[in-house]
Amino acid sequence: MLGGVKSPTAIAAVLAAACGNDPGPPDVPPTLGETGLYADxxxxxxxxxxxxxxxQYPLWSDGAAKQRWIYLPEPIDASRADWQFPVHTRVWKELSVGGRRVETRYMVRTPAGWRYATYVWNADGTEAALAPREGLASAEVAPAHRIPSEGECRACHANGATPVLGFAALQLSIDRDPDAPHAERPAPGSLDLASLLATGELAGYTGSIAPRIAGSPVERAALGYLHANCGGCHRADGPVAAVGLDLTDPAAARRTAIGRPSDFGAPKLRVAPGAPADSVLLARMRALDPLSRMPPLGTRVVDDAATHLIASWIDQLADNQHLETRR
Amino acid sequence: MKTTTLMFALFALHTAACADKSQPTAGAHAPSPVERGKLLAETSGCHDCHTPLAMGPNGPAPDMTRALSGHPAALAMPPAPELPPGPWLVTVGATNTAWSGPWGVSFTSNLTPDPETGLGTWKQQQFIDTIRNGRHLGVGRPLLPPMPAAGIAKMSDDDLSALFAYLQSVPAIKNKVPAPIPPKAGPVASK
Incomplete structure (x- = not known):
């Protein structure tokens, strides 16, 4: 029965088949090439x-450069804020450090749900192999770069009503924020709201093709950054909803952060208008110890551009309050 | 002989692979999730750190009136002693619920179903994610020593669900455990 079959994986597959439990093709293949990303x-x-x-508001990943691709077999149901992606949707995000590909993260919606995987590039950049589910302490071509575990993928992506982050109305607006920290020039042919609507791939979408955060340039960029980097977890329906901090949209961010007391740094405020040094939100962005650092996942290097931006925004809040008082 | 042995081994392997492990042995009492969870909690050492020790006539023993309620809020700990350089690394409070080491100071959590200070508002998936990811609520700060999350994470979803069911069944105890203290720099490091 097992003649010629030597690897433990193969033996397990033969035994499963013998039991009538053939698992079928894997949701996440052993190499990146087999996910279908490449024509060659x-x-x-x-x-x-x-x-x-x-x-338009990229997630900070300790300075790693990124490219992203999506495969849509059918239109997205965009009739509500949390877009619903069709079965067999596939999404890739390639991270490079120092000009070298380090890893490509992959998620696919199977009939049974979303699956997450990471592929680690080899030294000569010719292929990327599936990383262990528990992740890796360092990548082959970038020793300081940590490969996330499947659980960490799920921790960020399986929080809300949709697991596809960075592919939503605000992020794909044609009115891109020039002051967004680490703003990337869209790759040729990049999808945005206009192109998705033109191809009929946003079923039920009734919003603007140019949504933008209202406010001064600094406020716009700051709230956009918080939306992308913090709102994945800090949302009304997420696992830390009990904290009562919602950074998913500007109105909620203003309501739940500005002038609100912090459980963590009591008696300080989450965001103290005019006082960046007394604002716990900023302090935790600057913290390096794992107990204090925010975000707690995917970053170990302080985003200086973002902390300067957030400090400027907090400074400006005092001016705004002063103006509102005078009115 | 060799062929017979190989055939026997393959038969055993096949039988084991095909066995439905969720079914109890015939005649055995099928434990409820709470019973299963209780066994897992007791054999996995949950009480060791989450039930405070109290000094009794036979020395330190778990204070079961405070079972699984974590570090007692009323027991304010003084600063942990600074250890001299050398192989000693960790100090532990007398209750076994406060631990100091290179990670800072950790206080064992209240695992009872008290809604304000324990796991009363937690959902089963949050508990599973916490253990699987080794992070508070599955997404937050890392779980700290001496929590053996990496080992417990190897339990099946059914076992973790049973463990959660048991923890939700024990008496709720109101006890707000202090937040962990980062090493040296205080609660927040800023530039």
Missing amino acids: VATRTVAPEMRPFTP
């Missing part, structure tokens, strides 16, 4: 149906 793996030529997108 050898030249890293991305298949034309895997289309690039570039969120």
